[in-house]
Amino acid sequence: MSVATTNVNTAERDEQGVIVRFEKPSRQTIGDTSKITGLVKAKYIIPLIDHLDLQANPRDSKTGNVTDAIQDSIESDPSLFPFKTKGILLAASDYEDLERDRVHMFFDNRSIEGILDGGHNTLAIGMLILKRALALQGKKLGRKRVTWSEFKELWNDNRDAIQRYQISVRKSADGSDEDSGEPDLSFYVPVELLVPANPDDKLCAEEFRHNLLEICEARNNNAELTASAKANQQGLFDELKKQLRKRDPNLYERIEWKTNEGGDIRVQDLISLVWIVLRHAPVVTDEDGKKVEPPAPVKMYSSKADGLQRFERYMSSPDVSSATGDYTMDLRNPATLQALKLAVEIPALYDYIYEQFPSLYNRAGGAYGKITAVEKANSTNTIKTTPFGGKKVDKENPEGFIVPLVYGLNALVDPETLTWRRNPQRFLEQYLPAIVKRYIEVFKPLGWDPQKVGKAAMSYSTVEDAYKMALAGILS
Structure with missing residues (x-):
């Protein structure tokens, strides 16, 4: 690996950064983006979990059959695990190459950088490490299904136990102590890291950040329901459909409101235009109490998927729509209705x-x-x-x-x-x-x-x- 010289003082940013070591990494660069791929020992997943959450991942993770299967795969044959999984996809807008194939990553914007894909893998590995750490102390991890945020609470509460487990398996691996018989942290996890091709070039780094949401959306396109299908199913497009049908029946027929339904214009192309007006409507909060901010202007071109997701959050807000008996939503906000009437022009x-x-x-x-x-x-x-x-x-x-x-x-x-x-x-x-x-x-x-x-x-x-x-x- 060549050493990248960054404009960041590493000593000043150690608390923000995470270091991982790749085994026989490869690097590819196209345009403004470089991809570093390789196998990473599980012990390096610990600092990732310490420093990161899943803000950049469009789906939250929860333990269940998927995470159980991942853990079973690791436990049964750790040597085959890296060939059975896509692993973890990371992105960092700043980084430094270190000796011995180590990379020091800095995550400047956690909403788009960090763990882009592989949330269930990270959660499964984290739960497995936590279970082993508690077992070393004669304790058991409960069988309750937990979300990522609940897992992080357990992780932080038992961080000392994890540290002692790390020390124990490190001694066993080095042969400096009698083998504890504990499963160690030497199994490999496939990791992809996306970084700017030239982090010193501000335009390059900006272009890289602009592309991250689109990359993240594409990598997570295997959700059971796409954003458009979910919004359509919930009735969140209904009023927009009604207004567009009045304004331009031919255009209404050309919109693909639901994936694979037919139509030569994607619904996200239309939604990106709706935000031109909707950004002036009163701010609302989503079901979690978070403000739904309009997408940045450049997202109208660079990430229409982001605009669609925000539209779904906006229209499903209690400030905008109310639930009906059949689990669909009815628009009840006059300002939103007026915005849609204008947007179809x-x-x-x-x-x-x-x-x-x-x-x-x-x-x-x-x-x-x-x-x-x-x-x-x-x-x-x-x-x-x-x-x-x-x-x-x-x-x-x-x-x-x-x-x-x-x-x-x-x-x-x-x-x-x-x-x-x-x-x-x-x-x-x-x-x-x-x-x-x-x-x-x-x-x-x-x-x-x-x-x-x-x-x-x-x-x-x-x-x-x-x-x-x-x-x-x-x-x-």
Whole structure:
């Protein structure tokens, strides 16, 4: 392993970091992300459990048949365990390579970094270690099923016992004491670690963090119900369906409201637009009493799954919906209803921006057709249409170029009444040329790369400022 020089003083961050040692690791780098893979001895799982929780994992873990099977596999034949499991997926936005294939990881944002996948593996291994530690003292671990948070309480309460168990098996392994006969911590766990390709490069680290939620969502796509299926089943889309059917019956029919139900437009594509208005609605708390914050603007492009999950939390909030006798939810919040009525107008506005953008880019002094991503998108002879209305257009646009312009529509929403400050169609007809001229100034520093444009915060702030200037009559 090469040694990465980071901008972090390791001595100052030891309390925040975790060190693991990989056995014969391999490293792969593509773009802004590097992946370190290898086998890690179970003793290194202990500091991971000490320092991390499952904030970054979309599913909480609970003991049950799955964790029982994992423990049985370890107990029966630990040498085969690493070949029977996917192991644990970790992510850290800062790290340092140490000697002897050790990696010191620092987790700056626990909501997106830490254990991305493998929560049940971590819980099963932790429970097994805790059981062995208590057994060494002649105690037994109860058979009650526990959640991750309940396990962490047990873990912390018995941390001294775990330490004594570590010392005991370490002595046995070193041969410095009589063999205690206790099962040791030398069995291997497959571990993948995702890190920025260059943690010293701020843009690289930012891009890496933006990608983590999408990676996490993809790695956890084997849940019994996807977020969209669950929301649809609970009736959380019902009012949106009703309003969209009134506004645009053809578009309503094209939405895939439930996975594999049919339809060529994903429901998360629609939900990302709904948040343009919904972000101005009064803040609500979810079933756990946590505030449901709107997704960051860049998530409209980089992680629509995040917007969908937040929409599910928002619509199932006791402040928004009430349960019915058949376990579905009924909308009862007037502000939310008004937001949905306004939001269903946005797909048509998206299509207008999509249709106009190529010519407006050229009018602003650019050569749109010569952008590499645009050439690639238009290299085939397939019919080109607007995303929601299906209107034929001359040019197909990379999504990353269009989304920030559409996000800017949030500046037209009056947060007091959840109505338009100005008629959005007429506003775009008047001011979109000037907004585009200001917006495309961000293209050059971002290399005319639609992925970078769509994921850069400055794209959204530049557009939003342009909309506000137009509203104030100071943009021409």
